[in-house]
Structures are given as structure tokens and as C-alpha cells.
Amino acid sequence: MTATTTGSRILAALAEVRDPELDEPITTLGFVASAVVTEDGAAEVHLRLPTYFCAPNFAYLMVADAYDQVAALGYRTHVVLDDHFASEAINEGVAARAGFVKSFDGEAVDELDSLRADFLRKAVLAGTDAVCRPLAGFPLATMTLGDVPASPALSRLKRRRRDLGLPCTDDTPLLIDPKTGAAVGADEVPLHLRKARLTRTSLDANTGICRGMLRHRYDTDGQGEVAL
Amino acid sequence: MYEKDGEKYFVVDSHMHYWNAGPDNWVPGAEQYAKGWIECFHAYQGLGPPETHWPIEKFMSYTEDDLMKDVFQDGYVDVAIFQPTYLTEWYREGFNTTEKNAALGAKHPGKFIANTRFDPRDGDDGLKKLEENVARYGSIGLKLYTAEWNNGSRGWTLKDPAAYRYLEKAQELGIKNVHVHKGPTIWPLDKDAFDVSDVDHAATDFPQLNFIVEHVGLPRIEDFCFMATQEPNVYAGLSVVIGGLMHARPKFFAKVMGELLFWVGEDKMTFGSDYGIWEPKWQIEGFVDWDYPSDEFSDYPRVTTATKKKILGLNAAKLYGIEVPQEFQLDQGEGEPAARDDSVGVSSASPAASLG
Numbered sequence: 001m002t003a004t005t006t007g008s009r010i011l012a013a014l015a016e017v018r019d020p021e022l023d024e025p026i027t028t029l030g031f032v033a034s035a036v037v038t039e040d041g042a043a044e045v046h047l048r049l050p051t052y053f054c055a056p057n058f059a060y061l062m063v064a065d066a067y068d069q070v071a072a073l074g075y076r077t078h079v080v081l082d083d084h085f086a087s088e089a090i091n092e093g094v095a096a097r098a099g100f101v102k103s104f105d106g107e108a109v110d111e112l113d114s115l116r117a118d119f120l121r122k123a124v125l126a127g128t129d130a131v132c133r134p135l136a137g138f139p140l141a142t143m144t145l146g147d148v149p150a151s152p153a154l155s156r157l158k159r160r161r162r163d164l165g166l167p168c169t170d171d172t173p174l175l176i177d178p179k180t181g182a183a184v185g186a187d188e189v190p191l192h193l194r195k196a197r198l199t200r201t202s203l204d205a206n207t208g209i210c211r212g213m214l215r216h217r218y219d220t221d222g223q224g225e226v227a228l
Numbered sequence: 229m230y231e232k233d234g235e236k237y238f239v240v241d242s243h244m245h246y247w248n249a250g251p252d253n254w255v256p257g258a259e260q261y262a263k264g265w266i267e268c269f270h271a272y273q274g275l276g277p278p279e280t281h282w283p284i285e286k287f288m289s290y291t292e293d294d295l296m297k298d299v300f301q302d303g304y305v306d307v308a309i310f311q312p313t314y315l316t317e318w319y320r321e322g323f324n325t326t327e328k329n330a331a332l333g334a335k336h337p338g339k340f341i342a343n344t345r346f347d348p349r350d351g352d353d354g355l356k357k358l359e360e361n362v363a364r365y366g367s368i369g370l371k372l373y374t375a376e377w378n379n380g381s382r383g384w385t386l387k388d389p390a391a392y393r394y395l396e397k398a399q400e401l402g403i404k405n406v407h408v409h410k411g412p413t414i415w416p417l418d419k420d421a422f423d424v425s426d427v428d429h430a431a432t433d434f435p436q437l438n439f440i441v442e443h444v445g446l447p448r449i450e451d452f453c454f455m456a457t458q459e460p461n462v463y464a465g466l467s468v469v470i471g472g473l474m475h476a477r478p479k480f481f482a483k484v485m486g487e488l489l490f491w492v493g494e495d496k497m498t499f500g501s502d503y504g505i506w507e508p509k510w511q512i513e514g515f516v517d518w519d520y521p522s523d524e525f526s527d528y529p530r531v532t533t534a535t536k537k538k539i540l541g542l543n544a545a546k547l548y549g550i551e552v553p554q555e556f557q558l559d560q561g562e563g564e565p566a567a568r569d570d571s572v573g574v575s576s577a578s579p580a581a582s583l584g
Contacts, residue, residue: 021447051271052264055421056414085264086414100418107382108418115420122450195450198491201483202449208477209275209446216274217267 010035010043011224013069020116021058022207023123023160026066027224029207030214033082035070035223043075048082048222050213056086057112060103063094083217120164121178126200127157128175132193140193141186146170229556230304230540232516235533238556240544241299241308241508243407243442243467243500246332247324250289255320261377262318269505272468275476276506290504292332300339303501303508306541307550309341311371311407311442311500317378330365341548343369343407346398348390349378355397362401368548369405370398375413375421383415385426395434405547406430407465409442422448424455431459438547440498443468444488453491463547464492466539467500470511474518482520486528494535498544512540534562 015027026032033046045066063081071077081087093103101108130153132140148154161168166181175184175192184192230237249266270287299305310329314322326344333340344361346354361367375383413421424445431439442465445452456462473481488497501508516536545552
């Protein structure tokens, strides 16, 4: 296998890792500073974030997820978060497979599953706007996922619903409460759609700010970065 | 004041700073935090127009002359509200204290309002200090910064019983306005540290206080908006929204403004430049010229000259009791900044209410 092929396998694996807060792959966001296989055959990945003080819980999830994805390819794996106030705790904790609570001994009570789920719910709401915006005028309250023409936005919405254990098959309602999975009643549809649009706007605005700050901090493209 | 196309705008910069973040002010042993902090702020400046960027050296330690020129001489601001940020674990004399702000204010009567602050982890000493600051500087506003590190603690929330004790005291002392700022924050480590629900609790339990959520809760604009529709005493501070998005991400800026006008309403939004992160000049000029870029935004509330006059100055003037000369008031038929109980979110006339 050539070095290029190996590099792209690792990058493809890293593209499966999302920033849980922004719901975008860490590759396209520019967070992958480097991804190489060293002479002794280990995979070494360096990640970077827009600021020194980016939330350590989300940072931990990205480093841990990156480790899992790359290690699944069969490499001995080192993932290193650069230039962050909690780099040491995160890097050592992930390398030791210690979990979040142990990595931040005395500072955290819970692992991060419920935090991740909270942000998946936001991704479901934002994704609802992406899917429903082109469907203005349709009776959304009575439609199912199977009634919507196939699109990348629809596939993504289904995946997010599946990840949360919410109804995600074609015979399930298009509009659901992302907490309970219950169908949204016809009367509640306008407010639900307003909330979905607001959530998507907020995510997009945050992503824009993060990209701008990362660009200010590092003048190089990330591996696999896609400019906006 | 700013004048454009025959319209005159009274400008209140309701969120700005005078800091010293240079190496001479870094706490030994905490240099990496002091440096990381100011570099993070500097990256925000990178979101403004290139010709307004400063080198990091100036950004760390801009002078009194820089401030007076950028804010008042070139920046159109009539009254500026100083918001302190202490960060004394990282900066020896504090990053931007009430004392430093007030000393500059004393040299320029009528130009500044000096807000003060508290940290509920400071116990009885902190309560006493709050009382002293209010008496000495005549503060009627507070800036609360929940991300501050203090003796091993990495943050606090407005729901803490200790915070309630301070809010009660503040109310007793005649404080009217509480500016709240979340990020960049890291605590609680295992939860969403940017969550704004604590502001919701405090706003409900202290109805006499106004809560201005700075940076509109960024990065949790959606949570902020849902809350603001339910609380008549919650306002949207636009610092970072204009500075961070209007130039760098104009389309997202239009969407965020549209959402804020819809959920929060033009009577409850206040301009703040966040100087020295961004100079006010380009923000004010750009905002007065701004409108939605296309028909794609047609279902958001409209933006009028009156909307901009309120946001740039009249709303904050009302919150702080600043006298606004007649020539800057809204014309008859344009209304006036609403009393807070007329807030968009709780009024039956609100577009958000009509959806509920």
C-alpha cells in the first residue's frame, strides 16, 4: 500500500468523527492538523481547535472518537490535541482509555453520553429545517419520512434520529419531538418549524465563527478541509 | 452621534472594555492562560474587516488615547458603558477592573458609565466590596462573568444560592441592569457549560432586575431566544453578533438578526461594540446601511430606521436613564422603545406568541 493510500484511509476514518456541537466532520472543519503513519507503523494524528479555551468536553469527545476510528483500522494509534489548555489531561486520558471522569479527576461526575445526546437532538431539529424548508405548502404534520424525496439532508436526518434511538424508518412521522419521539400535532407545526430554523441558524452561525477563528489561529488548511 | 441620509442616531455602546493583557500584567505561573485568553480575543478581532485589525502587541495593551479616539472621536459613540472582567487568577491587576475603568471615566465626565461586578464565591468580603463599588462609582449595572476561575473553581451559575444572595444585595443597592456573559467557558465540565437556563431562573426570581444576555447567548442563540420570549426582563446584547458576523458571515448575520427580531424584538436588543475586540466605527456605519440581502429573508420582521435607532442607542438609554436630546428621539408615529412589560415575547401581539 502506498503512503498516499494509507493517508487517505486514515483521513476517511477521521471524516466519520464529528464535532458534536457543530455536527460537522472534523476534517471539513479543518481540525485535523496532520494524519500520518510513522516509520514504525503507528498512526499519528494531530488535532487543533479554534481557541485555546474551546470546551474541553467536546474536545475530549473528538479526540476519543478519532482514536476509536483510527484504531479500528488496525493501527497502533496516537491522537494528540495541540495548543489547548487541557491538552495534557485529554491526550493522556484518551491514550489510557480512561474515560472522561477519570481524565478530569475530581472535576467531572458524569461521562459525556447525555451531553452528546443533547447535541444530537439539536442536530435533529436543525436537520428538520434542512429537510422541510423545500416542502413549504405540504401537509407536513401528516407526512412520513418515506413521503419525502431522497436527499443527503434526509439521509442525515434519519441517521441522527437512529443514533438517538428515535423513530427513523420510512413509515414514521416526518415531524417528531426530538426528546420524546412523539409526532408533532398539526397545531404545533408552525412553532416547531420556527424552532427548527432557529436551531439551524444558531449551528450555522457558530460554525461560521469557529471557522473564522481557526483561520486566524492557523494559516494552513487542515487535512481534508473543505473551504466554505 | 452618527448621521446618515438626514437621520441622526444617538449611540450608546453598552458593552466595551479597557483592559491590560500585556505580559507585564500576567500572573507568574499562569502565563499560558493569560496568553491563551488574549489570543482567543484577538482571533475574534480577525472576524472584522482587515483594515481594522491590530497587531497582538497593541491588542494586549491599547492606550487611553487609542480608546478615546476609536470610541468617541472616530466611533460616533455618545455614551459608553464599561463592563469589567477581572480574571485576577491570570492577570495581576485584573484584566479590566471597575477601578481601572472608573479612573478613565473620571477624566471624561459624561462619557462613561462604570458598571461593576460580583463573584458569589467571594463570600462576605465580596458583598462588602460590591457595596463599596456601588457607593464609590455610582454603578447601576453589573457585568457577571460565570466563566471566571477562582481558587480552584472553574465557574459558577446564577442558580447558586450564593449568587441569589448577591443578586438580592444588588437589588437592594439600586442595581437595575445585569449583563451576563457565558463564554468561552468550560464549567461544568461534564455538562453544556454554555447553557443559559440559569439566567432564566434568576430572571424569573428577580423581576425588578433587567438581564442583558451578552453575545445573545452565543453559541446557544436558540436556547437564549426560547428563554427571552418567556421573560419580560431579558434583553439581547448584540456584542459579537455585529462584530463577529456582519462582516465575516453576512448571510448568517442576516439570519441571526432576523431570528432575534422575531423572538426577542427590536425593543429589547442593545448595541455593544465589545471594544477593544472591535472598533465601533465600522460596526455602526455597517449596521445603519444594513438590510436583509434578498427575498429569502422575507418572513423575518422588517428593519426600519426606527429599529436601528432603538438598537444603537435608545433602548440602552432607557435601561440606564440616559437623557437623549430631542433631535435623536423617534419621530411621531415611529413609537418609542417599549416599556419592558410590553416585551415582544410576552405580548399577545408578538409574532412568537401567535405561534404558541
